[in-house]
Amino acid sequence: MAAEPGPTTVAEHALLRRGTWVICPLVGALLLLLLRLASGWVAGLSWAPFQGVFELAASVADPWGTIGAVAIGAFIGFGFAGLFAKERLTVTVAPERLTLGIGDTEQHLDRAEVDAVFVDGKDFVVLDAAGAELIRRRSELDRKELRKAFAGHGYPWRDGDPHEYKLWDDDSSELPLRINALLADRERALRKRDHKEAALLRAELAERGIVVRDSQRRQYWRSVASS
Secondary structure, three states: OOOOOOOOOOOOOOOHHHHHHHHHHEEEEEEHHHHHHHHHHHOOOOOOOOHHHHHHHHHOOOHHHHHHHHHHHHHHHHHHHHHOOOOOOOEEOOOOOOEEEEEOOOEEEHHHHOEEEEEEEEEEEEEOOOEEEEEOOOOOOOOOHHHHHHHHOOOOOEEOOOOOEEEEEOOOOOOOOHHHHHHHHHHHHHHHHHHHHHHHHHHHHHHHOOEEEEEEOOEEEOOOOOO
């Protein structure tokens, strides 16, 4: 009898993971250097905001002014690289369990909970048997590598969302008033590009049995099957 395959881990390409720690400090250093070079000119503009900051930046003589600007910019860039690392997703597929690593945290799902796995745009999505989203997470994971890992362990991989959605508008009479109100609030958040508020409203809708997809700033919805 052939042995079951061992766990398979899918992560972002090493070049992308390591490149973040180089690119972010370089961008930070460049931005602060440009700010340093422009500080004298901006400090002379009576209408410009943050005059004190620009005056202070312009007052530090070279070479220490330039060295300090580059060092501070690189330090800020490292900070952003650390934030990106904490949001980075890895997926480990094992015969009996699925593990998602997000920064230093892990989330586990038993295989029996998983009914469909697919990529929706840049979102990695896992559904249960009722069609509810167990996982929806933005990632840069390679779709082909994910498909290979899940199909190799016999998980129900799909090439797209297996469910049908309806376009939402203000006159969606099929939905209760409260659901329509939440979707209206979420549409306003999408128009304002308030992604945090949109995510919170998505979660509240999911608690009420409504799954939402976004396409070109329009919302599409479906109901989760009753248990």
